[in-house]
Amino acid sequence: MTRSNKKGLSKRGFFMLALALAASILLIQQYASKPRLAHPVETFASTTPFFAAHASDLQGMEQPLSQWQGQLLIVNFWATWCAPCREEMPELAELAREYAGKLVVLGISLDSVEKMQVFAQDTPVPYPLLSAEDEGMTLSASLGNLNSVVPHTVIIGPDGKILKSYFGRVTKVLLLETLQPALDS
Numbered sequence: 001m002t003r004s005n006k007k008g009l010s011k012r013g014f015f016m017l018a019l020a021l022a023a024s025i026l027l028i029q030q031y032a033s034k035p036r037l038a039h040p041v042e043t044f045a046s047t048t049p050f051f052a053a054h055a056s057d058l059q060g061m062e063q064p065l066s067q068w069q070g071q072l073l074i075v076n077f078w079a080t081w082c083a084p085c086r087e088e089m090p091e092l093a094e095l096a097r098e099y100a101g102k103l104v105v106l107g108i109s110l111d112s113v114e115k116m117q118v119f120a121q122d123t124p125v126p127y128p129l130l131s132a133e134d135e136g137m138t139l140s141a142s143l144g145n146l147n148s149v150v151p152h153t154v155i156i157g158p159d160g161k162i163l164k165s166y167f168g169r170v171t172k173v174l175l176l177e178t179l180q181p182a183l184d185s
Contacts, residue, residue, distance in 0.1 A: 045162055045165070046142060046143075047142075047143065047162060049142040050065055050142055050143055050156075051068075051069045051160070052065075052066070053065050053132070053135065055130035055131060055136075056113050056131045057130055057131075058113070058117055058129055063130060065106075065130075068104050068106065069160065070158055071103070071104050072102065072103040072104070072157060072179070072183070073103065073104050073106060073154075074095065074103060074104070074105045074106070074153060074175060075143065075154045075155075075156060076105065076151060076152075076153045076170075077136060077139070077140040077145070077150055077151060077152040077153070077154075078107055078108070078109055078110070078151050079109060080115050080118075080119045082150050085150060085151040086123065088153075088169050089107075089125055091171055092105050092172075093127065095176075095179075096125070096126050096127040097126050100126075103179065103182075103183065104127070104128075105127035106127065107129040108136055109129060109130065109132065109133075110136040110137065110150065113131045116129055116131050140152045143156075144165045145165070145167065149167045149168065151166075151168065153165070153175070154166075155175065155178050155179060163182065164178040
């Protein structure tokens, strides 16, 4: 290959790279300028199936979730095998203790009662732990978790409306941002 052919190839390569870069920038600008379709949880989630369901407590007794209807709730879907679920539990426990009487924290496990019992012996929490097993993901989906993510945390107002839904590990600070107006009223 002669020196002039090498220059020609590198000029063509450079031109193609510049063209690809310009096209990418144009596509990014077009995408960024278009309004994104809103995906609020309220458009597809409902608390009705949640409050109609039952889940087993640590003693294996079936509990109607409707017993917590009308209260400010933090509903946390979790599993014993889920590291982020276990990491957020101390902060959920703090909220349950600090705001006892003003809000209820519910831990809805996707595990069996037996696995939840073993876990609770090593990691006791001051809020109800309930086992929904296979129905847990269906309940979580009814509250907006269409991707089957755990942990999934939902704040439900006393009026039964979903105030906020979180996917992945939550913190006390993050939850208080949503809870504070409801706690102050």
